[in-house]
Amino acid sequence: RKEVEQDPGPFNVPEGATVAFNCTYSNSASQSFFWYRQDCRKEPKLLMSVYSSGNEDGRFTAQLNRASQYISLLIRDSKLSDSATYLCVVTPTDSWGKLQFGAGTQVVVTP
């Protein structure tokens, strides 16, 4: 079983709609969680950290569910520029500083 699993998608989303997707992780002792965004042929870029209480950054909302071991990302009022692959990232406690990346969820926002 992979340590970080994501639905690869693609999630096809009409412009202006809301899309949400999850990521599950296997190590219950994991400490830190992030969402990264990767555009085609570009480097991954930090989108947002995920805090225990959940957090919001503009149109993006991230949630952490430790009991079920998943994190989620919700994008409201989708823009064409939101089309990208979203990578779920987890830091296990026994690998300090070493991030574990999911394979990514592709989101395609259509006009």
Add this chain to the structure above:
Amino acid sequence: DAGVIQSPRHEVTEMGQEVTLRCKPISGHNSLFWYRQTMMRGLELLIYFNNNVPIDDSGMPEDRFSAKMPNASFSTLKIQPSEPRDSAVYFCASSLTGGNQPQHFGDGTRLSIL
């Protein structure tokens, strides 16, 4: 502020040749990571350094791969001899030390081994 700087951006070479990829981390960051990304395998961590010391090289595919960090502002990833299956995008990333610190990636080096 300068981000992580990688060079070259693209490299095309014939199998058997030595390839050297370079990385300058963000100033003040003391953790440095080398990744490889392919369509088939996704993003793979090859090796990471903390304060210039290799901490975990378990992701290095084989002895043909080596990495060094002679000082806090420079690292190299070397492949010798190169093989076609090494073709991938190689990313360097840096961060402050600590599991809760996000990593900042360079633009990557697109490597093609013919």
